[in-house]
Amino acid sequence: MFSIHYLWIKKTFIPLVLFISYSSITSHKALANMELPIQYCSMSINSTLLSTDQVSLNFSLQNPYDKNMRLLIWYTPFEGFFSDLFIITNSDTGEQLNYQGPMVKRLQPQIEDYLSLSANEISSITLNLSLVYVFTQGNYQLQLKKNSFNFEEDNLTTFPLFCKTPFLEFNIK
Amino acid sequence: MKHLVKLMIAITAIISLQANAAKAQLDVQVSVAKADNGNVNATLNITNNGNGQQKILGWYTDLNEEHIFSVKKDGVEVDFFGPHYKRQAPTDKDFIKLKSGQSLTKTFELSALYDMSTTGNYEVSYDVKSMHLYSNKGQQKKTERLAVEQLSSAVSVIWLDGIESKGSANKGKPGGGGGAGDCIGGTCFTGRCDNGQKTEIISALAAADQITNNSVSYLSSHAANNTSARYNTWFGDATSARYNTAVDHFDAINDAIDNQPVTFDCSCKKSYFAYVYPTQPYKVYLCRAFWNANELGTDSRAGTIVHELSHFNAVAGTDDVVYGQSGAQSLATSNPDQALNNADSHEYFAENTPNQN
Numbered sequence: 001m002f003s004i005h006y007l008w009i010k011k012t013f014i015p016l017v018l019f020i021s022y023s024s025i026t027s028h029k030a031l032a033n034m035e036l037p038i039q040y041c042s043m044s045i046n047s048t049l050l051s052t053d054q055v056s057l058n059f060s061l062q063n064p065y066d067k068n069m070r071l072l073i074w075y076t077p078f079e080g081f082f083s084d085l086f087i088i089t090n091s092d093t094g095e096q097l098n099y100q101g102p103m104v105k106r107l108q109p110q111i112e113d114y115l116s117l118s119a120n121e122i123s124s125i126t127l128n129l130s131l132v133y134v135f136t137q138g139n140y141q142l143q144l145k146k147n148s149f150n151f152e153e154d155n156l157t158t159f160p161l162f163c164k165t166p167f168l169e170f171n172i173k
Numbered sequence: 174m175k176h177l178v179k180l181m182i183a184i185t186a187i188i189s190l191q192a193n194a195a196k197a198q199l200d201v202q203v204s205v206a207k208a209d210n211g212n213v214n215a216t217l218n219i220t221n222n223g224n225g226q227q228k229i230l231g232w233y234t235d236l237n238e239e240h241i242f243s244v245k246k247d248g249v250e251v252d253f254f255g256p257h258y259k260r261q262a263p264t265d266k267d268f269i270k271l272k273s274g275q276s277l278t279k280t281f282e283l284s285a286l287y288d289m290s291t292t293g294n295y296e297v298s299y300d301v302k303s304m305h306l307y308s309n310k311g312q313q314k315k316t317e318r319l320a321v322e323q324l325s326s327a328v329s330v331i332w333l334d335g336i337e338s339k340g341s342a343n344k345g346k347p348g349g350g351g352g353a354g355d356c357i358g359g360t361c362f363t364g365r366c367d368n369g370q371k372t373e374i375i376s377a378l379a380a381a382d383q384i385t386n387n388s389v390s391y392l393s394s395h396a397a398n399n400t401s402a403r404y405n406t407w408f409g410d411a412t413s414a415r416y417n418t419a420v421d422h423f424d425a426i427n428d429a430i431d432n433q434p435v436t437f438d439c440s441c442k443k444s445y446f447a448y449v450y451p452t453q454p455y456k457v458y459l460c461r462a463f464w465n466a467n468e469l470g471t472d473s474r475a476g477t478i479v480h481e482l483s484h485f486n487a488v489a490g491t492d493d494v495v496y497g498q499s500g501a502q503s504l505a506t507s508n509p510d511q512a513l514n515n516a517d518s519h520e521y522f523a524e525n526t527p528n529q530n
């Protein structure tokens with residue numbers, strides 16, 4: 001069932017999506033709200049290396065298109081900590097952790113603000129969350145704040161895609 | 174017998190030092206010039222005046238790799254802010270070869286790497302001492318390997334007028350008037366700001382002071398029940414609680430500019446305007462878009478400084494709820510409380526471009 005779904009996506013869904021997006025603005029909007037299946041964007045916490053100073057989160061995203069695309073990395077984990085990327089709640093107290101990292105004022109993205117991805121390429125990054133969030137011992141819930149990703153073709157046509165990342169729970173001893 | 178061996182080694186060492194001294198047929202010259210923006214350019218010229226080929230270790234020809242210039246101000250060595258790398262022993266490919274008569278010329282900007290912001294006479298010379306200056310000693314005898322090689326130039330002197338802080342910004346700041354660290358009139362610099370950048374920052378900070386003073390005086394001459402287009406465009410409907418928040422925020426931004434030790438860092442090479450860590454006042458990191466912006470007007474240098482200072486928890490603790498003028502205007506209409514929590518709304522109120530009463 002799972003693999004059939006995946007195959008359908010890969011062979012049929014994507015070309016259809018591209019066709020629609022070229023055809024009209026209204027269907028382009030529909031595409032923006034299109035949700036990619038979860039295997040295209042995965043997120044996990046390394047539970048073997050978990051302490052108040054080491055909360056390693058691995059994020060990966062797959063280019064869902066059968067062609068080279070570029071991804072705007074602003075406000076995504078691929079940019080590193082230049083915005084408040086996550087919603088992290090201490091489940092014991094119900095309090096949301098404050099982001100302690102840099103807050104950036106931006107203008108127009110430049111060439112280096114994009115990540116090039118070849119057809120169906122998967123890109124991953126590992127971030128140590130304890131650099132910008134203060135953890136104490138306890139139980140936590142984490143989700144990605146912004147789940148939309150802007151893919152662009154060379155001709156600057158933008159394909160904003162929604163990719164729902166998992167909701168993670170972890171415990172720091 | 175043991176002493177004799179030591180003596181022999183010592184004699185060999187002296188001979189090899191002399192051999193190396195004789196080998197130094199490289200002539201080094203440094204000339205220093207001041208650019209219009211206050212930057213200081215040093216041109217290094219190394220010429221092989223010998224008959225044969227000479228080698229010199231590449232990183233001793235590059236200020237971005239090694240501390241190759243001695244800079245003295247009024248006779249006192251000036252601190253070097255550049256890198257010091259811990260390196261592996263060099264290999265053959267790390268050496269630059271100069272044929273007989275050939276020379277190498279490179280120009281380096283000095284004021285980003287040495288504090289040259291105060292008035293005085295600066296003496297600049299090339300001065301390098303190393304065990305590996307001319308050759309890869311891996312295959313040589315131990316005594317030769319231990320000899321220190323030296324290469325230096327004559328001193329080139331330049332008079333520099335210091336960068337002055339202008340306007341009323343900084344007047345009550347601690348540590349003003351130079352002294353501790355790389356600071357001018359209470360404004361400090363990190364991350365290799367050159368003299369041209371320091372001058373532009375001080376001018377932008379004076380402009381930020383001006384638009385902040387203007388914001389403070391607007392707010393003191395109006396009231397929650399007497400706002401005008403300028404307030405309503407950026408902060409929406411006023412209540413007395415909201416209006417007092419705006420007053421507090423601009424008083425705090427004004428205090429940061431006038432009285433707090435603001436530090437600007439020039440190391441960011443990203444496409445951004447600027448960034449701060451809200452928990453780490455009062456350090457502002459300036460990036461490429463800042464240097465391309467105008468001093469005043471929409472999304473200007475002055476406005477960016479107001480925006481960034483407003484983020485500090487010790488100032489106004491604002492967030493980036495929305496970016497850009499149209500987003501900030503919509504936010505003022507839809508959610509005035511969030512507009513007072515949005516850094517760009519503060520920036521646009523202060524920039525007041527186009528001008529509104």
Ligand SMILES: [Zn+2]
Pocket residue numbers: 103104105480481484492493516
């Ligand atoms: Zn900001």
